[in-house]
Amino acid sequence: MPEVRPIYASAMNEKTQILFSLLCFSFLLVSPIESNGENLALSCGASEPAADSDKRKWEPDAKFIKSGNSIQATASYQDPSLLSTVPYMTARIFTSPATYEIQVKEAKRHYLRFHFYPSTYTGLDISNSYFSVTANDVTLLNNFSAAITCQALTQAYLVREYSLAPTERDVLSITFTPSDKYQKSFAFINGIEVIEMPEMFDSAVLVGFSDQIADAKAANLQTMFRLNVGGQDIPGSQDSGRLTRTWYNDAPYIFSAGLGVTLQASDKFRIDYQKMPVSTAPADVYKTARSQGPTGDINIKSNLTWMFQVDTNFTYILRLHFCEFQLSKVNQKVFNIYINNKTAQADPTPADIIAWTGEKGIPTYKDYAMYVDANNGGNEISLQMTPSALSRPEYLDSQLNGLEIFKMDSMKNLAGPNPEPSPMQANEATQKEFQNDKKTALIIGSAGGVAMVLAFSLCFTVYQRKRRFPGNDSHTSIWLPIYGNSHTSGTKSTISGKSNNSSHLSNLAAGLCRRFSLSEIKHGTHNFDESNVIGVGGFGKVYKGVIDGSTKVAVKRSNPNSEQGINEFETEIELLSRLRHKHLVSLIGYCEDGGEMCLIYDYMALGTLREHLYNTKKPQLTWKRRLEIAIGAARGLHYLHTGAKYTIIHRDVKTTNILLDENWVAKVSDFGLSKTGPDMNGGHVTTVVKGSFGYLDPEYFRRQQLTEKSDVYSFGVVLFEILCARPALNPSLSKEQVSLGDWALNCKRKGTLEDIIDPNLKGKINPECLTKFADTAEKCLYESGIERPTMGDVLWNLEFALQLQETADGSRHRTPSHGGGSDDFGGGGAVAVHVAGGGIRSEEHDVSDQSDDNGGIFSQIVNPKGR
Known part of the structure; x- marks a missing residue:
């Protein structure tokens, strides 16, 4: 166990040290550090300021800790699905209650984001980590286990976002308290963000109770889902209003076969916010949409439906974002909106975007509240849209551009229970994986939003109960990106210390992928010893090898006489450096040195599927x-x-x-x-x-x-x-x-x-x-x-x-x-x-023509069509 590092500086002699310590301690008691009204990003456990992959600056957290002993720790393993080493590779560990104090502007709403990466830290067993978190007097997490949550969601890290209601206090106190229910329990945190935000909430009618109002303006909220409906992910660096929110694609939450069709405005199409704050949502949210499709006869008999799993006994605010960029007249597209099969907006006053905005290109949103009762419907929210037949619109269709779902606090509490891993995941994710064994990378990654296993748990239950989506019991939904880049080891060779990237690769791909020297590869494969060959394909031979002393890898070495050459080599790196999925191979790095071209993957112990089927x-x-x-x-x-x-x-x-x-x-x-x-x-x-x-x-x-x-x-x-x-x-x-x-x-x-x-x-x-x-x-x-x-x-x-x-x-x-x-x-x-690993083995001869222009890899692909 490393020493506990004090938060005050040492002095020249003993007396000065004591005096200086007392002064620092008393200063911390009465004067929390100011954030100067700017967005504050703390890399917990870090000793020096650093920038993440988006060039955003993160500062050390030590000076913001008011009380409690802590340990600065570094993660023992970097999961390839991490989008950035900052703030995830360092952590602040607490074995007793500890409090951060951050000065904020009073009477202002603030986003508070927590980043958790449940790795192994300085010998601590991450499975022992259970803790609670409060912000001022609001309980955000209770008996929380990041390890259990990551396991259930098959994610390597978690982001929890809260929107804290304005108070008269100018200090935000964030307290981490290890659980007293478990021996050796501890709390940890990798990153904290505090972001001043405009007041974006007001009251909303409680769906199903037209005479009841949910006052979101005075509520503390947790972000459950934030979706760019019909569009691609929008990273925080491209969010509006400096709020650094990430918007995720909605496809994982589409219910049944009714995917509808995706719509997209041209790049030159202008979004006119008029009186609505630009910070409400970025323009890209309003430039894409999902609709039911062009066939009105089918649309009128079906719904466009999304399903979400949530904690029970809470009220949720659903913010639906709309913007019409095709039609321009009232009553051209009119539709009904239902939440949990209850009318939110329907005949005789259905939704009509142009009637709301006056013309196309003007965004708007509508807020609806829904109480999710454990005794009446279970832990789900369904959102359905269908054309309004009563209004006789020109087009029988419906549309949604964006969606946000927020959980409202109940009696100053936002905490939900830890999830329960599904039986399927219990077979796939073992305790060994949670110990981050380098030989078996932790099979968890991110998600676009929510607990991907939640959507995974839909299918069979839907078949049994058409309108139900129970999923795992007592599951807490959170949101994370659906895909991400790997920043495993950078491009620096562990032997040569050089980082001269391949001139053939894009800077991004080269930057996301480790470059090995030829000496490293030869050392790891015993100079390409034939006894280490585990497969032969169109690209060349595949060798079993070892890097960094103990990590088993598969090395695919290019054959100079192969029909597959530099184009395939570049394509593999360009794609896999950007892709991380449990069921895709994980590219560790590449070697382009001394006339050799090699691709290095995680070793796949059981080989190819074909090897287990015949012959x-x-x-x-x-x-x-x-x-x-x-x-x-x-x-x-x-x-x-x-x-x-x-x-x-x-x-x-x-x-x-x-x-x-x-x-x-x-x-x-x-x-x-x-x-x-x-x-x-x-x-x-x-x-x-x-x-x-x-x-x-x-x-x-x-x-x-x-x-x-x-x-x-x-x-x-x-x-x-x-x-x-x-x-x-x-x-x-x-x-x-x-x-x-x-x-x-x-x-x-x-x-x-x-x-x-x-x-x-x-x-x-x-x-x-x-x-x-x-x-x-x-x-x-x-x-x-x-x-x-x-x-x-x-x-x-x-x-x-x-x-x-x-x-x-x-x-x-x-x-x-x-x-x-x-x-x-x-x-x-x-x-x-x-995280996925994969050695490569192949035997077939590929149909290949070198006249194909692989420089045009990025080509046009068909849009998804409604069925």
């Missing part, structure tokens, strides 16, 4: 494990298609590019052929065909037009490969059986599919599960891409198939990890960022 002496996979692996891979692909900043098409989905870690968690790998697109207005990318025979989308092959549905086709082949345990192509068989995709479809349609499934599985698959699985694979292989399901749809159906199998096996029910709707194809789908 192997390894034990046969159970059907349930195969389903879980398929679900994991589907999650990774679904994230690529919808969760990252731009749509990403993998273009080489196959069983050798699905890797398995020591816990059987599936990771999608090999992004050298991938395509991305920032401009979502086009329907496809025209490109020379690349991929692997047997998995190629025939429509893509014929027309050379690539969409994300090409990945869906390839994944359909993978599903049949999992079911039948045979290669995608087998030239030794008869003509009609050479292609597994064609042969399986033929057998499926003739009703003889059971004749070709893996003999090891016969009699072990529930018939309903088999039907659902086979139907899903069949739909993936439809000839026309537009008729194929999305990966979100595929994920929902696979989760449901797993539920059918577990029910038949008499297993404990597990809630599916993807938000869905009915028992058929449901859209939406949660995405969470996770």
